[in-house]
Amino acid sequence: MGLEEYRRSVSEAKRASILKAGRSNFLKNGYSGAGVAEIAREADVSTATLYKHFSSKEVLFAAVVTDAYVADDHPDTPHQTDIEEFFVGLIARYLHLQYDRQINALVRIVIAEVPSAPKLAHDLFENFVGARYRAIEHTIGQLIAAGKLKPHDVHYGARFIAGPVRDHFVWPALFDADARLPDDADDVVRRVVRDYLKLYGARD
Amino acid sequence: MGLEEYRRSVSEAKRASILKAGRSNFLKNGYSGAGVAEIAREADVSTATLYKHFSSKEVLFAAVVTDAYVADDHPDTPHQTDIEEFFVGLIARYLHLQYDRQINALVRIVIAEVPSAPKLAHDLFENFVGARYRAIEHTIGQLIAAGKLKPHDVHYGARFIAGPVRDHFVWPALFDADARLPDDADDVVRRVVRDYLKLYGARD
Amino acid sequence: MGLEEYRRSVSEAKRASILKAGRSNFLKNGYSGAGVAEIAREADVSTATLYKHFSSKEVLFAAVVTDAYVADDHPDTPHQTDIEEFFVGLIARYLHLQYDRQINALVRIVIAEVPSAPKLAHDLFENFVGARYRAIEHTIGQLIAAGKLKPHDVHYGARFIAGPVRDHFVWPALFDADARLPDDADDVVRRVVRDYLKLYGARD
Amino acid sequence: MGLEEYRRSVSEAKRASILKAGRSNFLKNGYSGAGVAEIAREADVSTATLYKHFSSKEVLFAAVVTDAYVADDHPDTPHQTDIEEFFVGLIARYLHLQYDRQINALVRIVIAEVPSAPKLAHDLFENFVGARYRAIEHTIGQLIAAGKLKPHDVHYGARFIAGPVRDHFVWPALFDADARLPDDADDVVRRVVRDYLKLYGARD
DNA sequence: CATGAATGAGTATTCATTCAT
């Protein structure tokens, strides 16, 4: 038991180390630019060990991407009484995560691999981008049911909020590796949410 | 003279042929997936000739991209009296062009090359994506000046219209090479425009 | 003592298990195709244990080969009165053993390793193939002494009988892992023996 | 034309050089032991050039084998009046070629690769080993038709002659890389042929 | 000016063997 546990802890440490090195290398060099040997060296691990943990470069990259998104999606629906605050908080949180975790850069790489690894891109979109949409849609649905929003198509509503924000802050960042989140980002988010609520808020 | 001219015309024909083959190959395989030898073969030209015209793969790719958006649209702002129809027409035209000319695929590749060719991406964004924003902003500005829209930040306004549309139809297409424009696209565009006009239209 | 004995019996069981797994794996995949890790897994043993028993892949292979022919046949020369029946029985028995025990596959692998393990091949030929020749030669010698065969070189005689049979049924099987012994094999053997006896039988 | 011809001659020289280096390397190291890079170096050629000529290691090996057998099969059926001389000449020629061209060593390698490259072995057996059988069978058929041999199954006849010879001189050589053709080889061939003719020769 | 054969550097992946527990 002691032996097994020891082994597992070592193994997991190596796995984490590989993930970290992989992330940094993919971000720096892109998918095809990254080298498995270099990642292994940076992770202080032999290539064979790397392959024990991740059966191919593609699998490693998918793990890096997943790892970046994961633990990200407990928007834990804080039951805030004020709808505006709630939406602003939700969207702003996504936005800051997007920058803090360099998800734009990862998304860039995934997009680059669409022709050669369509499944990876599809899965990313489904599981991560899609998860965020679904969270927003779910919330909208609940608010409609609670009578706090006018009835409307949640699919449309989610994109009506997220679209302008993405156009402001994500879309340009896809074309510029050095893009930084502007200081007024939260203000813009608030403005979008207010406009949305003017149209779809329930009262008067 | 005649001889020289003949030579030049032949040379330009080859250049055009290479560009065309390059475009199709880059679109199909992505940047790193595309092969110079294959492009040369498709263009019915030797690799050496290709290199006479374009000094490297990267230069060729930049030329392909430039060529694609240089030849692009002058949406020539048709002066329509009805504002809704006008906006719907403008946005929908952009949207259809985006799909018809495989601009999503092109954008995908440019995004992929952001780390290695930042200037190219920057230029594309400025000259191409930016041109469209500017066209919308210009129109909004004129309509505000004409009293047909409430005064508001044109930069914000343009993204408020374009964002939801892009979220619906462009964003998913970046992750899926086989994405097709849904039949209801124009309806969604109209709905977005109407929502925008409800908020920013000049009076009831 | 009891403990030591128990340990030894476990150890020998593992050794046997490794040998069995090794044989099956070498037969299926050839020498370089076989994998030590896979053999260990099939034997339900760790690689380290395997290496405790056999210090290298080559040593393991040699053990597999030796084990295969050590356990081999004692064709126990049944004293049959009829010479034709006797020869047919002897040769046919060898032939069926060759197929039943997958000796062709084993021979294939040994032949493959001639450049890297010449001694192994030499020993196999001496002890295994040679043993069969010697059995035939010995029999011929006895029959000549008994006046039942014309005097002739036993070395030549043995190859005169065995050669055609091998050409029919062994030679092709070396080039085809899926070769099966044809139904008419025994008929061919009998025909060869009859032809041999026509030439070298003692008279009428 | 001059240019094309020049290129072709250079190209063919390189091809021949690769084949030669390949042959020597395969003979020395076996199939999996041989290294493409090393072969290229020995041939004074880049690996890419090697791959231009032979699209894979397997293809190169097949070419080496083919090259060894080829030009070997114009047994040009010398219409010799004496049947014994004719058969002895035919069989002895094959036998000497087998040794002179180190075909035994090549055959060893092919046999080694049966599990991993069954098609190669099958083709070798069909096209080369088979070709020799067919040549003998064809001859026997003609001699039967001409009344010079008793009617009998040519398939059986060919193996009845070839088998003992192979058992004497080829079979042992498969297990011993240093095997040399004994001086009395031709005598043994003659003896086998005579025995065959005693049984299947036409007259009296 | 055009050719296409030649280059050689670069890379993902495998596997026999060892070693800390």
Added chain:
DNA sequence: AATGAATGAATACTCATTCAT
């Protein structure tokens, strides 16, 4: 004595680019 995670060396194949005709 047994484990199995870790090793690192080794290798087939590709591709942007150049150069002799």
